[in-house]
Amino acid sequence: xxxxxxxxxxxxxxxxxxxxxxxxxxxxxxxxxxxxxxxxxxxxxxxxxxxxxxxxxxxxxxxxxxxxxxxxxxxxxxxxxxxxxxxxxxxxxxxxxxxxxxxxxxxxxxxxxxxxxxxxxxxxxxxxxxxxxxxxxxxxxxxxxxxxxxxxxxxxxxxxxxxxxxxxxxxx
Numbered sequence: 536x537x538x539x540x541x542x543x544x545x546x547x548x549x550x551x552x553x554x555x556x557x558x559x560x561x562x563x564x565x566x567x568x569x570x571x572x573x574x575x576x577x578x579x580x581x582x583x584x585x586x587x588x589x590x591x592x593x594x595x596x597x598x599x600x601x602x603x604x605x606x607x608x609x610x611x612x613x614x615x616x617x618x619x620x621x622x623x624x625x626x627x628x629x630x631x632x633x634x635x636x637x638x639x640x641x642x643x644x645x646x647x648x649x650x651x652x653x654x655x656x657x658x659x660x661x662x663x664x665x666x667x668x669x670x671x672x673x674x675x676x677x678x679x680x681x682x683x684x685x686x687x688x689x690x691x692x693x694x695x696x697x698x699x700x701x702x703x704x705x706x707x
Contacts, residue, residue: 539634541641544591544603549581550574551600552593555626563686564662565624588649589619592641594634601629604638606646609655618653619646623668635668643672643698652701659684660692674698 544552553574559565584591584605594602602625609618621642625635646654658665660679674696682690 538596539601539637540595541592541604541638542595543586544581544584544593546581548593548600548603549577552581552591552603552624553577555600555603555624558627559624563689563691564659565665567684567686569686590649592638594625594638596629596632596634601626601632602634602638604642606642606649606651609653617651618655619649619651620655620657622656623665636671639668639672643700646700653697653699655695655697657693657695660694666694666696669696669698672698 553572556566556568556577557571560568560571581591583589589606589608591605592603593600594604602623604624605622606619607622609615609620621639623635623638623642625638642654654674655677656665656669656674658669660666675698676694677697678695680693680695683693684691
């Protein structure tokens with residue numbers, strides 16, 4: 536992974552971020568969006584992210600954006616400030632090469648810099664590759680919401696995984 540560089544995303548990166556995100560829509564496995572989104576529709580989302588507390592990062596490999604990561608507010612209330620929901624997306628061309636793992640590793644390592652104590656992620660139950668990625672970093676299943684999403688007439692379960700950064704993972 537020496538050739539992979541992770542850095543804060545810039546507004547110039549937004550088209551590539553949206554392209555990677557939209558490439559996941561047809562699979563019905565990664566995002567709850569039924570249709571692709573536009574760059575314009577993601578501008579306010581992008582601008583809400585502060586590199587000092589709720590970053591968006593891009594991973595570049597061979598000069599192109601191979602994936603991206605974001606810390607999102609868990610809830611918009613002050614009591615939840617030390618908790619963030621995380622997202623990891625990797626372009627189809629770069630999947631299976633450790634980019635998602637590298638982005639998540641960086642997030643777990645650097646989260647305390649942002650005063651974060653807890654990381655969460657909501658993953659469709661049928662998205663086994665993402666669940667395995669997060670579980671490999673010690674994320675544990677904290678909740679399962681049965682049939683809360685519907686895509687193309689198919690109801691899907693959402694699994695919530697979480698990781699406390701200030702305590703060791705529970706033993707099996």
